[in-house]
Amino acid sequence: MKKEWRIKKNDEFSRVFNEGVSVANRQFVLYVLEKEGQEHFRIGLSVSKKLGNAVTRNRIKRLIRTVFQEEKEALLKGRDYVIIARKPAADLDYEQVKRSLLHVCKKARILKRGRQ
Template sequence: MNKIYRLRSNMEFKKVYSGGKSYWNRNLVLYVKKNNIGNTRVGYSITKKIGNSVVRNKIRRRMKEIYRLNFENIKNNYDLIFIPKKNTVDISYKELESAMLHILKLGNLLMDKRDSDG
């Protein structure tokens, strides 16, 4: 994913945490903050409580792929941070995908059919 679509600095993450809104479900927490950049940026924060680096990177890679496949269905002008919970280690790719889509729906970040048509 291109650098313009990613949250990169610690300051960018802190802005979303402090000024953003949070949504959660059984597997994930999502922080959302409106931006005026013209595109949606995403970041992933995975704590060491979840497991060793191999486990954390596996979860992060799965989340990045799910986001990439659904990128065109997500509304513009938002900063997003996905934080997986401990039980994410034990779930399948499909379950993680449905959890991510569910949390995006909770935050009203998925485009309707009429939004994309035009």
């Protein structure tokens, strides 16, 4: 993903955590913060060392990024999203990750009309 589509700074993460709304399922927690005047969404990823070694954590992040890249047209713009992976996410394949993330997105009501 391009740099302007990512959340990297600690204070940006903190703002989303403190001011945003959270929705969760077994595999992921999604924080959503609406941002005025932002023409696209941004995502931040948090994958703890408890989930596994660096290879496992990077694999999870790569799968999450791929899902958001594929579904970028269906997601609402002008928001910051922070995704926290939980322990069960380490054992999922791509289709399961996609299904789980879309489930969380539907719960958060951030998919455009045709996708809900």
